[in-house]
Amino acid sequence: MGLHESYPAYGGSGPSDFRLGIALGTVATVFMVLRVYVRLRMNKFGTTALIWSLVAWLFTAITQIFGILSILHGLGNHITIVIEVGELRNFLLYTWITVFFFNLAIPTGKVAVAAFLVEMNSQSNPKIRRSLIVVAALNIIFNIPQVLLVWVQCSPPNALWDPLRQSQCDHGKSVYYTYFVGAVAAISDIYLAIIPITVLIPLRIDKKLKWGLSFLMGCGVFAGAAAIVRTWAAKFIMSEDSSYGAGILFRWGEVEEWIVLITMSIPPVWPLFRPLTHRFIRSTVNRSQPQYKQNGDYGNYGSTTRGNQSIAPPVVTTTISISSQKGATASATMAGPSSSADSLTRFGEEAETPHTIFSHNGDPEGWVEMSHFKEQNRI
Structure with a gap:
């Protein structure tokens, strides 16, 4: 009925x-x-x-x-x-x-x-x-x-x-x-x-x-x-x-x-879905990284040659991660000048630095998690 x-x-x-x-x-x-x-x-x-x-x-x-x-x-x-x-x-x-x-x-x-x-x-x-x-x-x-x-x-x-x-x-x-x-x-x-x-x-x-x-x-x-x-x-x-x-x-x-x-x-509830977006974010960033050549041609970055050695210009990276764990502190880690190989290695690492998206003083208010995301800092 x-x-x-x-x-x-x-x-x-x-x-x-x-x-x-x-x-x-x-x-x-x-x-x-x-x-x-x-x-x-x-x-x-x-x-x-x-x-x-x-x-x-x-x-x-x-x-x-x-x-x-x-x-x-x-x-x-x-x-x-x-x-x-x-x-x-x-x-x-x-x-x-x-x-x-x-x-x-x-x-x-x-x-x-x-x-x-x-x-x-x-x-x-x-x-x-x-x-x-x-x-x-x-x-x-x-x-x-x-x-x-x-x-x-x-x-x-x-x-x-x-x-x-x-x-x-x-x-x-x-x-x-x-x-x-x-x-x-x-x-x-x-x-x-x-x-x-x-x-x-x-x-x-x-x-x-x-x-x-x-x-x-x-x-x-x-x-x-x-x-x-x-x-x-x-x-x-x-x-x-x-x-x-x-x-x-x-x-x-x-x-x-x-x-x-x-x-x-x-x-x-974003922390539950963060693993699903993590791979997408990382793959997108990896595709956007500049490809350095070993023949001294670095495009707009310039190059320095000394004999047969090629030295890449310093690369400054900023690691930003947004964590939902209690006590998370807001921070952004900047890597200093290093060699081309070291810089590329840092891009491939999965270091995680807690950072709250809506707080700039380190309060434990990190609702949105987007850890392992790395972005090149423009100077």
Whole structure:
């Protein structure tokens, strides 16, 4: 027996929203499990960010569960069908419970991202640190009225899910405040996505790796776009076909919630995927190294000959490694002038010097590991 037979109000855009939420929720849950594993087995810091992330995941999962119940009872389907099959009461009840937990999940997710970026940034940039704290605080403060407004729209409050007493409800204030809070959420998502990119761009690392990490860590911009759309869709709560319109709001709301959790989990779980990228980075660097000849021809580097001996010019190398081990210190080792053979040998070695990507003072905040990567330093 299919869901349509068990739940006659199930239909419209509900089934697609159902599948989308399950898919994104599964990916986010896998990432959260990997984060816990990395925290327990590999990294000994980042506890605060992980706790906030788990709380955000819990609220989002509860929101998704009640959202599914709402879908089964008419969310995303046309209101005429919901009324015809007698599911209006259940639709109203589960939908408003979903909205309540949604209003808890959204700010918690923003706080979790901010806490994560604060730990990554450490003390290297106090202005960024303070701005992240402000973003987290504003999302909490502005969402407190939003949470409370859900239960004061109707007098008495239980009229909220009573089909016969909807005239006793005024959704206007809640919807108008949603526009404001949604704008704050969208701006916060975009800002939190840009911060890690601004730190990655100046780094002199492999360009493919740099842009790949920038793209992955900047996917929070998509959460900001989803926040804009779901804020716009809040107007459907007061429309004649509210059950169908609210489905649009729920769809983009779940996209925003899950994308925030997914993108914030990419850097912490990077140590698990570093071995897969290590070979790619090393092979790319090896192909880019200059090939020195023994006949005195060094291209633009020049040459020095003394009899039949050819001496290569000094080569200065910089070894950069980003480690997730606790107590990692930021350092860059420069090799002094040496012979051509010694320089080439150093390029082939796999020396590892810990370096934190978001900290310049040696604090143990190395979330992203890219060890064994070597780059020639330009003078």
